[in-house]
Amino acid sequence: MRMLINVPETVVADGLRGMAAAHPDLSVDVDNRVVVRRDAPVEGKVGLVSGGGSGHEPLHGGFVGPGMLSAACPGEVFTSPVPDQMVRAATAVDSGAGVLFIVKNYTGDVLNFDMAAELAEDEGVRVGKVLVNDDVAVVDSLFTAGRRGTGATLFVEKIAGAAAEEGAPLERVEAIGRQVNESARSFGVALSAVTTPSKGSPTFDLPDGELELGIGIHGEPGRERRAMMTSREIADFAVNAVLEDLNPSGPVIALVNGMGATPLLELYGFNAEVQRVLAERGVAVARTLVGNYVTSLDMAGCSVTLCQVDEDLLRLWDAPVQTPALRWGR
Amino acid sequence: MRMLINVPETVVADGLRGMAAAHPDLSVDVDNRVVVRRDAPVEGKVGLVSGGGSGHEPLHGGFVGPGMLSAACPGEVFTSPVPDQMVRAATAVDSGAGVLFIVKNYTGDVLNFDMAAELAEDEGVRVGKVLVNDDVAVVDSLFTAGRRGTGATLFVEKIAGAAAEEGAPLERVEAIGRQVNESARSFGVALSAVTTPSKGSPTFDLPDGELELGIGIHGEPGRERRAMMTSREIADFAVNAVLEDLNPSGPVIALVNGMGATPLLELYGFNAEVQRVLAERGVAVARTLVGNYVTSLDMAGCSVTLCQVDEDLLRLWDAPVQTPALRWGR
Numbered sequence: 001m002r003m004l005i006n007v008p009e010t011v012v013a014d015g016l017r018g019m020a021a022a023h024p025d026l027s028v029d030v031d032n033r034v035v036v037r038r039d040a041p042v043e044g045k046v047g048l049v050s051g052g053g054s055g056h057e058p059l060h061g062g063f064v065g066p067g068m069l070s071a072a073c074p075g076e077v078f079t080s081p082v083p084d085q086m087v088r089a090a091t092a093v094d095s096g097a098g099v100l101f102i103v104k105n106y107t108g109d110v111l112n113f114d115m116a117a118e119l120a121e122d123e124g125v126r127v128g129k130v131l132v133n134d135d136v137a138v139v140d141s142l143f144t145a146g147r148r149g150t151g152a153t154l155f156v157e158k159i160a161g162a163a164a165e166e167g168a169p170l171e172r173v174e175a176i177g178r179q180v181n182e183s184a185r186s187f188g189v190a191l192s193a194v195t196t197p198s199k200g201s202p203t204f205d206l207p208d209g210e211l212e213l214g215i216g217i218h219g220e221p222g223r224e225r226r227a228m229m230t231s232r233e234i235a236d237f238a239v240n241a242v243l244e245d246l247n248p249s250g251p252v253i254a255l256v257n258g259m260g261a262t263p264l265l266e267l268y269g270f271n272a273e274v275q276r277v278l279a280e281r282g283v284a285v286a287r288t289l290v291g292n293y294v295t296s297l298d299m300a301g302c303s304v305t306l307c308q309v310d311e312d313l314l315r316l317w318d319a320p321v322q323t324p325a326l327r328w329g330r
Numbered sequence: 331m332r333m334l335i336n337v338p339e340t341v342v343a344d345g346l347r348g349m350a351a352a353h354p355d356l357s358v359d360v361d362n363r364v365v366v367r368r369d370a371p372v373e374g375k376v377g378l379v380s381g382g383g384s385g386h387e388p389l390h391g392g393f394v395g396p397g398m399l400s401a402a403c404p405g406e407v408f409t410s411p412v413p414d415q416m417v418r419a420a421t422a423v424d425s426g427a428g429v430l431f432i433v434k435n436y437t438g439d440v441l442n443f444d445m446a447a448e449l450a451e452d453e454g455v456r457v458g459k460v461l462v463n464d465d466v467a468v469v470d471s472l473f474t475a476g477r478r479g480t481g482a483t484l485f486v487e488k489i490a491g492a493a494a495e496e497g498a499p500l501e502r503v504e505a506i507g508r509q510v511n512e513s514a515r516s517f518g519v520a521l522s523a524v525t526t527p528s529k530g531s532p533t534f535d536l537p538d539g540e541l542e543l544g545i546g547i548h549g550e551p552g553r554e555r556r557a558m559m560t561s562r563e564i565a566d567f568a569v570n571a572v573l574e575d576l577n578p579s580g581p582v583i584a585l586v587n588g589m590g591a592t593p594l595l596e597l598y599g600f601n602a603e604v605q606r607v608l609a610e611r612g613v614a615v616a617r618t619l620v621g622n623y624v625t626s627l628d629m630a631g632c633s634v635t636l637c638q639v640d641e642d643l644l645r646l647w648d649a650p651v652q653t654p655a656l657r658w659g660r
Contacts, residue, residue, distance in 0.1 A: 014599030023622035057594035261591035266334040269344030
């Protein structure tokens with residue numbers, strides 16, 4: 001146990017208290033577990049609400065702010081938030097223009113967001129929904145019917161968030177969110193297992209000297225386990241797995257994402273290999289983001305997400321964003 | 331070995347290639363190991379150059395850009411860069427207004443930056459220097475005469491960088507850098523040892539269930555080793571250690587820094603405890619930064635840096651910055 005915590009039971013609440021102290025731009029309701037843009041609801045603007053189990057930080061709370069999410073609902077570690085949180089978030093951010101739920105495809109999240117959508121609509125909030133299911137590693141898994149939702153969530157939240165900030169109506173924001181999800185695919189690799197606070201030991205066994213190709217962000221099994229590979233070999237495998245499923249006819253945005261415990265120096269080195277494979281495959285890269293964005297607590301490893309963009313999606317990607325974890329533009 | 335690398339020998343070069351691909355705003359000279367603001371030299375502006383061993387990313391390359399460093403010189407992992415790199419950086423960024431070297435207090439860095447200052451002056455570059463020595467854990471250590479330089483480096487680079495961006499002359503930028511260093515103190519804690527690529531195994535032995543109080547950013551020994559403590563207890567120890575040495579009469583900026591492998595969720599929770607101790611001790615907190623900024627590869631753990639600020643330093647802290655790792659304002 002090498003955790004910087006008090007007791008497992010308070011990890012999420014402690015994290016929210018610390019987030020509130022660090023980010024006065026956010027309104028953090030620690031008791032009800034909702035993180036909201038302080039200026040919400042924004043007159044005439046569609047609200048964007050996401051959420052999911054904790055342990056993937058900065059996703060989702062770190063993406064709340066102008067140009068991205070209006071609110072986030074953190075669940076317990078690796079556990080879906082409950083409908084009450086989502087309804088509270090939806091009513092807090094709805095200006096009358098409606099709210100888009102951005103839902104990673106895990107059974108608990110899907111059920112709870114569906115229930116929350118019904119409850120919010122009962123309270124007069126128009127609700128749209130985008131299901132994120134970008135992970136090409138496996139179809140169906142421990143917590144999923146169909147593909148898992150991982151790195152593409154960042155693209156959906158950023159690009160749909162920019163559209164909402166520009167004043168697009170709910171139907172358009174929802175359509176853009178779906179377009180982004182359909183344009184994005186991911187593949188992840190674990191170099192170590194993940195330890196949750198409540199278990200206190202690795203949730204799966206990954207012997208030293210082996211890696212797991214196609215890992216999920218909760219440590220769900222991937223495609224296969226192999227003897228340790230070089231950064232070059234991992235990039236070949238991961239990028240090719242993505243490109244088997246996504247055949248981009250135009251430029252992509254590349255997210256080279258750390259799982260949590262892999263040093264930034266290594267992620268940059270891995271990015272060099274990812275860019276090499278993309279160049280070899282003739283895929284143009286419009287933008288690249290390298291860092292820990294969609295994590296799995298203390299897991300070592302990485303994932304690659306590619307998102308094909310047209311001019312409009314690229315413009316929305318470049319639009320200003322002011323959140324704890326993504327900030328650029330005015 | 332759970333590293334995302336090709337071979338240990340190319341880790342730094344691979345990282346620089348990946349950084350170049352991700353950040354077109356930077357000019358990255360992979361062969362000569364210098365990262366420079368693309369628009370350098372900026373007419374009339376003092377240049378800021380820092381550097382040090384690799385393995386502490388995003389420090390220093392991630393802090394190159396408008397409002398912060400003009401250039402960074404990465405050495406091999408945990409090894410000082412050489413004078414040639416520093417001279418190359420200094421001549422690349424000097425507009426005639428002079429260059430400030432920001433040097434963490436490690437024997438190799440100090441010697442090499444001193445030599446580089448002489449060589450650069452021979453080439454007609456005026457050079458100022460700030461030595462960063464904020465770590466209160468130990469006086470003298472494995473690689474240091476006097477205190478080690480750690481988290482305060484970020485404050486010196488940001489605040490002196492903002493002064494330079496405003497057009498302050500070299501003497502003033504240097505004086506501000508020194509004032510920041512004198513106003514800042516740090517204390518770090520390791521929950522696990524660090525593994526360097528060349529060694530391939532932990533550089534020191536830290537049994538599971540123990541932590542090291544006062545660790546250095548290369549895994550240098552700290553003050554003492556104890557049985558695992560809670561986040562609350564660690565915050566009490568670390569903040570009190572800093573406040574024994576720094577007696578702030580005004581507000582501070584708090585950096586709650588991850589060593590590399592500690593999840594952001596835990597760092598936020600730790601921040602809640604740091605803020606509690608500061609409130610108990612009557613220290614006002616003007617700004618807080620939480621994340622992995624001055625790291626030690628895959629070490630788990632954290633450090634706390636407090637920097638006392640007056641109105642002018644706080645204004646310079648808030649001034650716009652556009653670097654890979656710190657971005658805010660216009």
